[in-house]
Amino acid sequence: MRSARQSRPVRRRKVVMALEMSLLCLPSAHAASGILTVGEGTTAKQYSASALLRRPDVTRLDLSRSGEPLGASVPAVPLPHLVASSDQGLSFAATDNFVARIPPDVFSRARRDGTSAWIAIEEQPWPRRDGQDIGPFALVWTGPGAEKIDREQWVDHLAAITPGRDAKLPAATGSVARRGRDVFTISCLPCHRVSGAGYGTRGPDLGGPLPVSRRLTKERFDRTVRHPEQVRPDAVMKGFTAEQIPDADLDAIRVWLGQVGPATTSVTQPSQNR
Ligand code: HEC
Structure with missing residues (x-):
């Protein structure tokens, strides 16, 4: 059996080689x-x-x-x-x-x-x-x-x-929903589109096909935003503390998402509610 100490220099050489290769390849696809x-x-x-x-x-x-x-x-x-x-x-x-x-x-x-x-x-x-x-x-x-x-x-x-171009997010009716849309724009829009509007595609579109507010209970929605790792162990999304997004703002986001329509008109009903 090889000891860790013996195998390490070999691995390091590989890393250096990989670096040189990527430098050589710079003008191609790697450049991005x-x-x-x-x-x-x-x-x-x-x-x-x-x-x-x-x-x-x-x-x-x-x-x-x-x-x-x-x-x-x-x-x-x-x-x-x-x-x-x-x-x-x-x-x-x-x-x-x-x-x-x-x-x-x-x-x-x-x-x-x-x-x-x-x-x-x-x-x-x-x-x-x-x-x-x-x-x-x-x-x-x-x-x-x-x-x-x-x-x-x-x-x-x-x-x-x-x-910056206007993301043309769906309308917000009432001051609470407007507040929700403003908070969403800063904290959530970088990763989530809503009904097709927005630029970030890291996370799913929260407007459709079936709006997230109609698919998730309040409890489930709150937990997804506060502790995504409890909902999915492999979550990419990082939780937002009440200091980052106070409870009232989180509710306001839900109110606004409750007003948005699905991105498409053909909606398939999910088999379960959450
Ligand atoms: C850094 C990117 C990122 C940010 C910022 C982000 N999310 Fe997410 N979100 C994700 C990803 C990726 C998923 C898919 C599950 C996962 O991997 O975490 C997700 C999943 C969700 C879900 C579950 C969707 C479903 O269909 O079950 C909800 C709800 C949600 N996010 C709400 C929000 C809200 C509200 C905010 C802002 C307060 C936010 N997210 C900010 C990346 C992000």
Whole structure:
């Protein structure tokens, strides 16, 4: 039997070889994960990590105490230096189909209170999160208001930044439902569409084929949002605490989802109610 110590150097060599291979393959399909695209259509610009690291406006950030610790000296470029304008809001798409649409008022509030958005670049390996690589680019925030920026607005393994378009979500009737739709837009829309509207496809469409509010009891819905791992041991979704989304806001989301119609008209009845 081979001891662990004997087998380790062999494994390490394989890793180095795999890295060299992926560098050789860079201009091909692999490039997608190592390139940041900014803008749309013919004016879109593409950046590699090494190109961004060579820029004169690279600044070192101490992100060791932030909610999303990446290190004490992380190179980053100010977001406003890369995008023409954030007046219409911006969409940040990650490699895993997570799409955070950050509305203009988040940027204007940040400007007022001295909070800055940055594109952080992985130079020293970043810690893995849930066994996943989170580089080579991430949207991060610094300054007095950084802690108030929602978790869904710190974007790991960022792949593309585009002008924010309105997701054209289904209507909300009444102030509670409107509140629910607003909270949903920040915290849930990055992963979930509703009746076909939205950009994120990481999680299922909560509007259809059969609206989630009609399929799940209140108790089941609440548990899915608060403790997804209790509903499915392999859950991708991370639970939201009452501090992140107070009970009243969670109820408001349910009220709004109760008003939306299915994405399609042909609905097959599930065999059981939950
Ligand atoms: C990081 C991505 C992500 C975010 C953010 C997210 N979800 Fe999810 N959600 C998922 C995924 C993926 C699933 C499918 C089950 C799983 O793997 O966790 C899911 C499943 C669900 C389900 C169960 C759907 C069904 O058909 O049974 C509900 C309800 C739900 N999410 C509600 C929400 C609400 C409400 C929010 C915002 C407060 C939210 N989710 C935020 C990824 C996300």
